[in-house]
Amino acid sequence: MASSCSSVNSKKKHTANAVVTDKNTLVLHEATCGDLVFDWSYQFLTREAVTEFAAARLPADFAERKAELLNGRYMNISEGREVSHVLSRSRNSVLRDTGSAGGALGGADNSKFARTVLKLRSGNWLGATGKPITDVVNIGVGGSDLGPLMTSFALREFASDIQQHELHTHFVSSMDGGQLYAVLPICDPETTLFIIASKSFGTSDTFANVETVKCWVQEHFSALSPEVASEWQKAWLEHHIIGVSANVQKMTDYGIPPAHQLVFEESVGGRFSMWSSIGLAIATTCGVQVFQRLLAGAAEMDAHFDTAPVTENIPMLMALLGVYNREERGINNIAILPYDGRFRHLPSYLQQLDMESNGKQYTATGEAICAPTAPIVWGGFGPNGQHAFFQHLHQGYDQFTADFVCVLHRAAPKFSASVAFALDQQQKLSVANCLAHRRLMAFGEQSETPTEHYPGKHPTSLFALKELTPESFGAMIAAYEHKIFVQGLIWSLNSFDQPGVEQGKKVAITALKRMHGESDEQFDASTDAIIRMI
Numbered sequence: 001m002a003s004s005c006s007s008v009n010s011k012k013k014h015t016a017n018a019v020v021t022d023k024n025t026l027v028l029h030e031a032t033c034g035d036l037v038f039d040w041s042y043q044f045l046t047r048e049a050v051t052e053f054a055a056a057r058l059p060a061d062f063a064e065r066k067a068e069l070l071n072g073r074y075m076n077i078s079e080g081r082e083v084s085h086v087l088s089r090s091r092n093s094v095l096r097d098t099g100s101a102g103g104a105l106g107g108a109d110n111s112k113f114a115r116t117v118l119k120l121r122s123g124n125w126l127g128a129t130g131k132p133i134t135d136v137v138n139i140g141v142g143g144s145d146l147g148p149l150m151t152s153f154a155l156r157e158f159a160s161d162i163q164q165h166e167l168h169t170h171f172v173s174s175m176d177g178g179q180l181y182a183v184l185p186i187c188d189p190e191t192t193l194f195i196i197a198s199k200s201f202g203t204s205d206t207f208a209n210v211e212t213v214k215c216w217v218q219e220h221f222s223a224l225s226p227e228v229a230s231e232w233q234k235a236w237l238e239h240h241i242i243g244v245s246a247n248v249q250k251m252t253d254y255g256i257p258p259a260h261q262l263v264f265e266e267s268v269g270g271r272f273s274m275w276s277s278i279g280l281a282i283a284t285t286c287g288v289q290v291f292q293r294l295l296a297g298a299a300e301m302d303a304h305f306d307t308a309p310v311t312e313n314i315p316m317l318m319a320l321l322g323v324y325n326r327e328e329r330g331i332n333n334i335a336i337l338p339y340d341g342r343f344r345h346l347p348s349y350l351q352q353l354d355m356e357s358n359g360k361q362y363t364a365t366g367e368a369i370c371a372p373t374a375p376i377v378w379g380g381f382g383p384n385g386q387h388a389f390f391q392h393l394h395q396g397y398d399q400f401t402a403d404f405v406c407v408l409h410r411a412a413p414k415f416s417a418s419v420a421f422a423l424d425q426q427q428k429l430s431v432a433n434c435l436a437h438r439r440l441m442a443f444g445e446q447s448e449t450p451t452e453h454y455p456g457k458h459p460t461s462l463f464a465l466k467e468l469t470p471e472s473f474g475a476m477i478a479a480y481e482h483k484i485f486v487q488g489l490i491w492s493l494n495s496f497d498q499p500g501v502e503q504g505k506k507v508a509i510t511a512l513k514r515m516h517g518e519s520d521e522q523f524d525a526s527t528d529a530i531i532r533m534i
Helices: 047-057 062-070 085-089 112-121 146-158 178-186 204-222 226-230 232-239 248-254 277-286 288-307 314-327 346-358 390-395 417-443 470-490 499-515 525-533
Strands: 030-033 036-039 074-076 081-083 135-139 168-172 192-197 241-245 261-263 333-338 376-379 401-409 460-467
Touching (some): 036 470, 062 470, 112 261, 146 346, 146 470, 168 178, 178 204, 204 226, 204 232, 232 241, 261 277, 277 288, 288 314, 333 346, 390 417, 401 417
Parallel strands (some): 135 168, 241 261, 333 401
């Protein structure tokens, strides 16, 4: 097998350049972009070592490939299309067009996306029985769920105070209906609008939820009157559904009126799509202006990635340090540890972004790779993790690396001065714990008593946001996107496809047919036994 593998990762080791993990000789290493500070001091590498590693591992045509990405011309060769998600927050933004994915520039309030959001948030979008929409349910999965969910949760406190109509946004993704089970009882079919968010507009997980929603809606409308009962589906599609997809034909075939279709380009990958019309749920939660600021922050990171030198370039440093830890130190996992409750969904989002993009054993041209590529990404809310898995991190056997995330200052303008002060003190407590645990993981604590001995020597990085704003959040997420791109180039991967999940879907379809008695295909003793139980 080894002879058939690509030697793309067979590089000279550079471990000798690592600095001893001695707190007395630690050198401060930071890179900044706006209000975002990336501290990589605890990676225990010199700037010279990183520069040397970059020269050894970056492909010769890196500058050209980076320019292609930033200009929407980088090719996803396996799917035969360009990669254009970066343009979603710049010249092809949904806030700049008049309905298509790449229309003429115009005012933000004139775009179809913005008009839709403003109509919902003002209370002017009426349901089939004339009542204003009060609840929006985003039905999607993967990139159509994780990005909007994470960002809506993180930035909802920035929602405009001028909104006079109360609007609640909910998220449903699980194919088992568990989330619908919780959401439907608190919603009214007459005042609930559903966003069907699916790039292909055919994802089985998503439409399993949609079909259950249709049963719920039909049952309600059919009980109102004979006239409404006979026209319930037309009324539902015209007043209670918005489609967000790259597939216009499928939305039209489903019966969604063109006025309720928000389209994004096929060249925008699902897990990179929160900047496009897939971000509708973010805007309904937070408002158009907040969404606009989010895009601006991401665009600022794009410019930083384009021009900053390697040892001051946040995405480049993230990528190179990640490759170094994977290849030179042999660390196979990275923990995402946010110390701010608003970032609760960040680990799940980054897990998809990284592992679905670069979790591969073959190059972009289909050659087998014999060396490790992307790490396992995991993590959790830091303050809760201290009471759960940090014991293993501090005194367990396994090596790991981690990204800590904290917010240094917190404004609380919606509260009284005394409550705002109390919240600020809690923020300081969180930051203190973040810094303390990060430091202990790095330097450890030496003792001959096993229970008091902390090995340390775990390389970590820190994202410190001076204050959480839509701009700083957008910049941080864009930095992670560019990190994935750089690592994909280093490992000769195509970071923009995901064929690994397709085979499982095919087997699932066959198994479902067997459960319904539409197939007699045999699998294995265990699978067949469970199917018989069903």
